[in-house]
Amino acid sequence: MNELYSELVLDLYRNPPNRGKLQPHNVRASGGNPSCGDAVTFTLWMENGIVKDIKFENEGCAISTAMQALLTEHVKGKPVAEIQRITEQNALEWLGGSITPTRQKCATFALKILQKELRAVEQRNK
Amino acid sequence: MNELYSELVLDLYRNPPNRGKLQPHNVRASGGNPSCGDAVTFTLWMENGIVKDIKFENEGCAISTAMQALLTEHVKGKPVAEIQRITEQNALEWLGGSITPTRQKCATFALKILQKELRAVEQRNK
Amino acid sequence: MLRNKTKSEISWKEKSSMNTEKIRKEFPILRRKINGRRLVYLDNTATTQKPASVIEAITEYYEHHNANVHRGIYTLSQEASEKYEEAHEETARFIGAQNGEEIVFTRNATESLNLLAFTLGKELKKGDHVLVTLLEHHSNLVPWQQLKEKGIHLDIARVTPEGLLNERDFEEKLSLKPKLVSFTAASNALGTRLPQKKMIKAARDSGATTIVDGAQAVPHEPVNVQKLGMDFMAFSGHKMLGPTGIGVLYGKKERLESLPPFLTGGDMIDTVTEEKSTWNALPWKFEAGTPNVAGGIGLAAAIKYLNGVGMEAVAEHEQKLLQYATNQLQEIPGIRRYGPSPEHKLGIISFNVNGIHAHDVASVLDQNGVQVRSGNHCAQPLLNALGIKASVRASFYLYNDRPDVDALVDGIRSAQKLFKVTP
Amino acid sequence: MLRNKTKSEISWKEKSSMNTEKIRKEFPILRRKINGRRLVYLDNTATTQKPASVIEAITEYYEHHNANVHRGIYTLSQEASEKYEEAHEETARFIGAQNGEEIVFTRNATESLNLLAFTLGKELKKGDHVLVTLLEHHSNLVPWQQLKEKGIHLDIARVTPEGLLNERDFEEKLSLKPKLVSFTAASNALGTRLPQKKMIKAARDSGATTIVDGAQAVPHEPVNVQKLGMDFMAFSGHKMLGPTGIGVLYGKKERLESLPPFLTGGDMIDTVTEEKSTWNALPWKFEAGTPNVAGGIGLAAAIKYLNGVGMEAVAEHEQKLLQYATNQLQEIPGIRRYGPSPEHKLGIISFNVNGIHAHDVASVLDQNGVQVRSGNHCAQPLLNALGIKASVRASFYLYNDRPDVDALVDGIRSAQKLFKVTP
């Protein structure tokens, strides 16, 4: 078995769930990791502080794609407060395998982008 | 015997010939080695391209003082052309002993100042 | 297949003028294993490994001669100063400069280029043009972008689809009469060589000051600045077997003399009063504060090593490896290569594997001991223009050999297997 | 006389909390002979010697981990990046900064100060005041002089005849409401300590940004930037057992964040388009181009060494040596000492011998193996104000011992004999 590329990662990379643009959506979170050219855009449908549905479009490596897919799976149906509590460590554990330090940014940048946008949404709604 | 400080250097330092200001003078050459604070002013009486008389005032170490004294002795009565031919190497040899590289600037900066001024005088007289 | 390999192995050895086996023994790091495999270091564009003689020169300096330079008249300071000054002379001889006065030690090529952008930039006026190319490393682009604040126009000569300089576009942009023309001798992202001599001549004829970013040229081929005729050239010690923290700015003496100083403070001054200061002689006028003495001495040792091998031999060796690698890669299906054909390039191969992201290729190669770069190679505008987000880059130096290339090829194949993208 | 010496020898050993004998063995260069004599290195203000652990850290890096940092995802690059980042953290802990984001690696203190003069200088307007003191090294004076071009006033707080800061004058000049106040924690020419904490507080209260030149403080005493409260501090690795070519700029995070970048190019950028660029996170925003990786790692090793000894112990040891040397020098007739009494000073003695020029004293001392500085110590305005052209300077560090001081004293006496100036 490959340490970095578990079967899970490779499967998610080849067949990522929730890939695409959610139509209609009422929240959009977008950003990238410019040092490597990776980019992601999440489209969400939110109601009463709960992520009813979510999809992602991306340009990136296996690690980042797999993580983004997992992330959409994890947050679907969850309240924002719970999503904000997800740590980078949690996310890395979902992936199984051992993500070497230089690849951790690939794995975690999308989480930060999503959390940041959800914070901004909350601010606007206050 | 001390390698750097020959008896000649020490004697010249304690009793330098030609020290003072030549009155009257018709050429004045002045400058310094700012990296160590050394400074010298030559006053000369020149006639027909010949240094008839010369004196020096200075602020400096034993090596530079000894060299400036020797220089005045050497150039007195000499035509400018001959003075311009004096090389740093010549000058270092007058001192005897072996001047370590870091002290060579102490020894040679005055020669350069004098030669530069004599060149300027020639230019003016052209 | 086996027969074939043996044949090319023989002809390779016969043709090669360099003893790579001996050279490899002189680089201590090459004895290291990575993930249980032979270390195959193929990121030489980014930085290079150090021979024992360079490491020893640094150790010897600290164990026997270490002192501040220029200022002390005691024995240690004298020894340190002589060695440090001799390092400038050695560097001058290596690139055919007149002498050490024309060699300023900086931290790296980036600082050398910034020094020029700050000092030459001072003399530019609103509306003046500066010309670079799309093949620049960020370090020869971003410093010039900063001059836009002052109302300077930055023109960028385009590239052809294969990644060569678009020479017609360069000439057209020269007709805007740029005050400065600054370009790289070779692209670090694609390996493309630029027609240096022709470009310098054209730029000078149009009245521009010429700057060459030699960071990828000086380590890899013979360079003679007097023959090439540029006003300034920047390069980095760490990319040519030297230590980190030492870079070079070459400048024609009269040009360096007329330039104002950049950083100010200790060592670069002549006299200081409370009101103002006057400057030291070249090159010290541009080396403010205590310099990287050990770095300069290490660079001189690196140059001695390169001279021992011979820069012609280095260039030839890399060109042969490049040819070999290009052929080997051609045999793998599903590979896209970027940049022109080998004869227009340094020993750099930039590529992607269909269906696998560049980072993943690099990670699988790393699992195989093969160290390559993936990403935008500090040349985002160039990659954008070529429509690529990232690529894998393998780059060669004198200690690389055919087994290194073979390991690269094997690694790519195992990445394809892992990702199930074998056609 | 002999009895006396033995007595003080004993009390010295009892009082000293440091094992100098053991320490001396850890510095390879101290085994060297100079002109057949024991090397007595007393130019520690200019630069310091390196323990074996620092030299080994550099060698270890080049032999096992060398690669470019930040950019590669392969094993070597990952190892190099971790070590280089950890060096920032180690430095942050050493001076009590919040974390490595507040630590920018530069070439030397001079570059750190220039970085501030260029970036903070950008925000200054014609008529603004900058305040320094007459105790500055050229590196904390000349960069600010350059701002005069922009119409900035540079005020210089005076010194007392003993060479202490004239505190009243400093306060008066603070009432001119300088935007920046930059001063040295201790004078490299005389050893004078400045009342740092008080000065920082007064300057901040008057609304100024505060900069401390810590080049002579950080190597010699415990420093805690959060307790002192300055906005920025500059210092040099080579003056604290570290390699040449690595310096530090400390800055409060929010201050560094709001500062524009200085040098631009690779590594310090985030995105680059043909038109413009955005900047990387702290501290990388200020580290353009390939950094001095080995230098940073060597500095971390130096800090570990100093921590092992303890900065309190270092300061105490130097103060004791200074006391001893001051007493010994007092016994020699015909010596003029400059600067305040030991309790106001670092371990620096600045003096002249009547009838012998400072250079000649230094040369005779060198013949005796004693390495001291003579000249203006990169502090011309201070020496001018004190009416001196040059002085001899002996400065101590943790590896110096009483035999070193005794060799200094013997050397001075033989200079007096040679020059026949014994009274």
Ligand SMILES: Cc1ncc(COP(=O)(O)O)c(C=O)c1O
């Ligand atoms: C062409 C070119 N220019 C400039 C640089 C910058 O060199 P350094 O990072 O040593 O300053 C590089 C390094 O990758 C380069 O390849």
Ligand SMILES: Cc1ncc(COP(=O)(O)O)c(C=O)c1O
């Ligand atoms: C007080 C002070 N500031 C600044 C400097 C400059 O240090 P560097 O030459 O390492 O830049 C020195 C060095 O002598 C110093 O003593």
